[in-house]
Amino acid sequence: MTQDLFRQDSYLSECSARVTAITPQGILLERTVFYPLGGGQAGDAGVLQLANGQQIAIVDTRKGKAEDGSFNGQICHVPAPDLLEALLNQSASATLQLAVGEPVIARLDWARRHRLMRFHTSTHLLCHLVPQLVNGCSITPDYARMDFSMTDPLDKDVLTEGLARLVAAGLPLVVGEISDAELDANPTLVKSMSVQPPRGSGSVRTIRIGNTGTLIDLQPCGGTHVANTAEIGAVVVTKIEKKSASTRRVVLGFAA
Numbered sequence: 001m002t003q004d005l006f007r008q009d010s011y012l013s014e015c016s017a018r019v020t021a022i023t024p025q026g027i028l029l030e031r032t033v034f035y036p037l038g039g040g041q042a043g044d045a046g047v048l049q050l051a052n053g054q055q056i057a058i059v060d061t062r063k064g065k066a067e068d069g070s071f072n073g074q075i076c077h078v079p080a081p082d083l084l085e086a087l088l089n090q091s092a093s094a095t096l097q098l099a100v101g102e103p104v105i106a107r108l109d110w111a112r113r114h115r116l117m118r119f120h121t122s123t124h125l126l127c128h129l130v131p132q133l134v135n136g137c138s139i140t141p142d143y144a145r146m147d148f149s150m151t152d153p154l155d156k157d158v159l160t161e162g163l164a165r166l167v168a169a170g171l172p173l174v175v176g177e178i179s180d181a182e183l184d185a186n187p188t189l190v191k192s193m194s195v196q197p198p199r200g201s202g203s204v205r206t207i208r209i210g211n212t213g214t215l216i217d218l219q220p221c222g223g224t225h226v227a228n229t230a231e232i233g234a235v236v237v238t239k240i241e242k243k244s245a246s247t248r249r250v251v252l253g254f255a256a
Contacts, residue, residue, distance in 0.1 A: 001073060001074055002020075002029060002030065002031060002032055002074045003030065003031035003032070004031075004032065005032065005033050006032075006034070006224055007205065007222070010224035010226075010227075011227075013033065013107065013108045013110045013113070014105055014106060014107040015031060015032065015033050015105070015106050016103060016105055016106075017029040017030050017031050017032060017104055017105075018030050018102065018103050018104070019098060019099065019100050019101060019102045020100065022087055022088060022098060022100065023064065023076065024084075025062065025064050025078070026061075026062065026064070026076030026078040026079070026084065027048065027056070027058075027076065027077040027078075027079070027087070027098070028064070028074050028075065028076060029048075029075070029077065029104070029106060032061075032077070033106055033108055034046065034058065034061040034075060034108065035061060035113075035116075035223070035224055036061045036062050036063045036075050036076070037060070037061065037062050037063070038222065038223075039137075039221065039222055039223050040123075040136075040137030040138055040139050040223075041116060041139040041223045041224070042116060042139060042140050043060045043062055043078075044058075044061045044108055044109070044116075045057075045058055045060065045108075045109045046058050046107050046108040046109045046113075047107050047109075048077060048104045048105070048106055048107075049107060050098065050102065050104055051104075054096055056079055056083065056087075056096070056098065056104075057079060057080065058078060058079060059078060059079065060078040061075060061076065061077055061078060062075075062076050062078060063075060063076070064076045083096075113224065115142075115254075116139060116140075116224060117224045117225055117226050118226055118231065118232045118233065118235070118254070119139050119140070119141075119144040119235075120139050120144070120223045120224060120225050121209075121225040121226050121229065121231075121232055122163065122232055122235045122252055123137060123139060123146055124207060124209055124216075124217045124221070124225070125162075125163055125166045125167070125209070125216065125217065125229065125232075126146055126159070126250060127146075127191050127217055128166070128216045128217050129159055129162040129163070129166075130146075130154065132149055132150040133148070133191060133193050134147065134148060134149070134191050134192045134193060135147050135149045135192075135193040135247060136247075137192065139223070142253075143238070143251055143253050144251070144252040145249055145250065145251045145252070146249070146250050146252075147243060147247050147248070147249045148247065148248050148249075148250065149193060149246060149247060150246070150247075151245065151246055151248075153240075153248070154240050154248050154250065155240075156237045156239075159237045159250065160236045163235050163236070163237070163252075164234070164235075166216065166229055167230060167232045167233070167234075167235065169229060170229060170230040171209050171211060171214075171216055171229040172209075172227065172228055173225050173226065173228065173229070174207075174208045174209075175205065175206070175207060176205075176207075177203040177205050177206055178203065178204055178206055179203055179204075180203070180204065183197065183220065189206075189218060189219050189220060190220060191219050197220035197221075197222075204220045205220065205221065205222055206218060206219065206220050206221065207219060207221040207223075207225060233254065233255075234254060234255035235252055235254055235255070236252070236253055236254070236255050237250055237251065238253040
């Protein structure tokens with residue numbers, strides 16, 4: 001399996017690695033800083049730099065799926081379709097060569113990743129301000145949205161003011177873990193109706209926001225986040241929509 005360095009440190013922007021496979025779904029590395037699409041958060045983009053200085057642009061990152069199970073769950077670094085096809089069918093005359101075992105530098109588009117981290121942390125603050133179950137979430141570099149299972153109306157200005165207050169408080173974020181048994185004993189920690197935390201490994205990664213004695217949010221989460229809410233900056237609620245009789249959608253953006 002791919003060693004997922006971003007789980008331990010979201011601020012790693014590059015790492016050295018070796019190519020373990022080139023598949024129709026993307027390039028596999030022994031380890032990576034690239035986050036794959038999941039939990040509502042978009043997959044990372046960036047480049048793989050070869051030893052000769054050439055670069056392969058990575059436009060997305062996904063978890064691998066194969067009918068034979070050969071690389072299920074591994075992290076696929078996805079180039080543009082034409083480039084991936086060329087790498088799969090490369091000839092001796094190809095201008096860009098990539099071989100299994102070759103060393104590369106995996107380098108994130110850091111500005112894009114940092115926006116994802118800021119937005120993702122903002123959605124955790126929103127869970128505090130709107131204490132309802134979430135039945136949909138999308139975190140992109142341009143906006144974040146959350147769908148709350150509720151019928152009551154929400155006020156855009158009130159939520160924006162609440163976010164500003166929590167950002168200004170400079171609350172620390174701590175990555176932790178709990179056991180499967182602890183999570184089963186505390187089912188209210190799971191805020192999402194649509195994405196369940198992975199069980200089976202014995203422990204589940206958690207994100208905690210707040211100072212000692214002031215818990216703002218605690219829930220299982222595998223995504224990338226900033227270390228302190230002050231790093232989020234000016235985030236605002238740009239839209240609130242009634243998606244159905246029992247769903248209210250909140251859309252976040254960064255202030256200009």
